Amino acid sequence: MPAIITNKFRIHNSEQFHESFSESSANNYYLIIGRPQAYGTSTRPDGRTENEGTDSAPILPVDDVTEEFYHFDDAIAAKKITSSDISFVMPRRNWTTGTVYDMYRNDYGKRITGTTTVKTSTSGASNLYDATFYVKNSNNHVYKCLDNNSGATSTVEPTLTSTAILETGDGYKWKYMYTLTASQGTSFLSTDFMAVTTNSNAGSGQSSVISAAVNGALDIVTVKTVGTGYTVSGGASSGTITGVPIRGDGSSGVASVVLDSGAVSSVSVTTAGSGYTLAYITNADIIAGTNAGGTGTGAELDVIISPKGGHGSNAVKELGGFYVMLNTNFEGVEAGSGSDVSAENDFRRVALIRDPNSSGSSASATTLRGTKAIRFAASPTPGTFTSDEEINQVSTGAVGKVVEWDATNRILYYIQTRFNDEGADSNGDITAFSGTSVITGQGSSATGTPDTGFTNNVNGASFTSGYSASELDADTGDILYVENRAPILRATDQTENIKLIIEF
Numbered sequence: 001m002p003a004i005i006t007n008k009f010r011i012h013n014s015e016q017f018h019e020s021f022s023e024s025s026a027n028n029y030y031l032i033i034g035r036p037q038a039y040g041t042s043t044r045p046d047g048r049t050e051n052e053g054t055d056s057a058p059i060l061p062v063d064d065v066t067e068e069f070y071h072f073d074d075a076i077a078a079k080k081i082t083s084s085d086i087s088f089v090m091p092r093r094n095w096t097t098g099t100v101y102d103m104y105r106n107d108y109g110k111r112i113t114g115t116t117t118v119k120t121s122t123s124g125a126s127n128l129y130d131a132t133f134y135v136k137n138s139n140n141h142v143y144k145c146l147d148n149n150s151g152a153t154s155t156v157e158p159t160l161t162s163t164a165i166l167e168t169g170d171g172y173k174w175k176y177m178y179t180l181t182a183s184q185g186t187s188f189l190s191t192d193f194m195a196v197t198t199n200s201n202a203g204s205g206q207s208s209v210i211s212a213a214v215n216g217a218l219d220i221v222t223v224k225t226v227g228t229g230y231t232v233s234g235g236a237s238s239g240t241i242t243g244v245p246i247r248g249d250g251s252s253g254v255a256s257v258v259l260d261s262g263a264v265s266s267v268s269v270t271t272a273g274s275g276y277t278l279a280y281i282t283n284a285d286i287i288a289g290t291n292a293g294g295t296g297t298g299a300e301l302d303v304i305i306s307p308k309g310g311h312g313s314n315a316v317k318e319l320g321g322f323y324v325m326l327n328t329n330f331e332g333v334e335a336g337s338g339s340d341v342s343a344e345n346d347f348r349r350v351a352l353i354r355d356p357n358s359s360g361s362s363a364s365a366t367t368l369r370g371t372k373a374i375r376f377a378a379s380p381t382p383g384t385f386t387s388d389e390e391i392n393q394v395s396t397g398a399v400g401k402v403v404e405w406d407a408t409n410r411i412l413y414y415i416q417t418r419f420n421d422e423g424a425d426s427n428g429d430i431t432a433f434s435g436t437s438v439i440t441g442q443g444s445s446a447t448g449t450p451d452t453g454f455t456n457n458v459n460g461a462s463f464t465s466g467y468s469a470s471e472l473d474a475d476t477g478d479i480l481y482v483e484n485r486a487p488i489l490r491a492t493d494q495t496e497n498i499k500l501i502i503e504f
Helices: 007-019 065-073 180-185 206-212 282-287 315-319
Strands: 029-036 041-043 050-052 075-081 086-091 134-136 141-146 173-179 191-196 218-225 239-245 255-262 265-269 300-305 323-331 347-354 366-367 372-375 390-393 398-406 411-415 438-443 478-488 494-504
Touching: 007 086, 007 315, 007 323, 029 323, 065 075, 065 478, 075 323, 075 347, 141 218, 141 315, 173 206, 173 218, 173 315, 191 323, 218 265, 239 282, 282 300, 347 494, 478 494
Parallel strands: none
Antiparallel strands: 029 075, 029 347, 041 050, 075 366, 086 191, 086 323, 134 141, 141 173, 218 300, 239 255, 255 265, 323 494, 347 478, 372 411, 390 398, 390 438, 398 411
16 A cells, blocks of 8 residues: 655654653653773674774674663763753755755645656755755855746845845845854754754744744745747737736735746746645636736646745744754763763763663763772772773672773772673673772783772762762663764863764
8 A cells, every 4th residue: 555654754753852852751861972992803701703893994883682781881971961952953055156956845746747757856856855945044044945046056145034035136036934043053053964943042033934924825936838829918928917816725815927928937926815725827817817918828837835834934844854963062071080971081882872770760960970980998009000901800700891090089990891801701791890809900910909998979979888880770761872983082171072963
């Protein structure tokens, strides 16, 4: 059975996701950075190997049940994403002189009468949202192209912000939609995407555009076939026929038809009317115009139907805002030296998680530490552990990998993955570090004795008997997105800005 899922369903999904950050029973979303260890070939306890690519060419993440568990093993930190960190976005299109832009039409993809051929845009798109029908100018004003002057090149940049239809000297007609605010320009404007603003964005200029929108108003009529033999009163074959009614299910629409040597050269809407979802102008309407000569045949005109609510009433739906951008910053160490967000190691993975737990309850803190930690006793003086080296504890057989050594507070932050020499012990088990037995670094030969008498908070880490669990509870919530990438080095005076674009 022929069927489609419409673009409105995509927009619906983007709206639901967007709302889930701020509705009364909102979800909690966190962006995780992880994978401090290099990519390569890792060995499982059962002897099987897994090739994860290289740091310069990591492999594509796998979407299966077990992989979701693994992403918790080497998490470094998580940062909460708030409602102010998200925006509807769409592909960025900067206005550039000499470009032929598509015009907005209601019928892209529709079969042309009497054929199986579908209507396409000037660029060949058979879907409105694939067409290049909107632009951002140099002042961050966003416009829809309502008429591209029969596929001519655009040479005059639209700049005005009036709510009326803007006609530039190159014959293009534009509809001003909104202006990107300074905040949107900073947070939600990338090389490839730009924010789709809503009326809630103060300073966007959108309120007046929405107020001026008229549901079912008509703005553009194009000439499909020019016809022959048309005249104005008195018999002249060139001139303008006024008072041509626009038929359909709306009311009050009126057009003027310009003739050139008996053919229809252009049509302009003189009264936009309202309520149209179906509109047309017949040959009889043309020759019966207010000052028509009563002759002519063969002209075919296409009346362009505006979107629900009228042009400018809902930018997200009109421009195809079925993308949502999440913009998150990891700033230095975030919560103090050596605590929630380590700056002493690199990361190779970014993941989006929904509704994780922390310490057995729904996570709500701004940042969460993903590593485990051990507090060492002052005596004997612990050695200097190095990042990424293997650590062992003879009494338990526990194995881990160093993420950071905080010498000032004598705290070792580490991870335990499900591979040999990274977390699995000689028996193939993931065994926890515990007790007072010495822990040794296999690369540095540094040693340290856990301070099991220490129960306190240091730099946000809560210790019980010298040990601190990850603040991100393993295997809770849902991993929604995973990206493997080349190593990103961190520093205490550095900010990583991560823009994640989700397409629905």
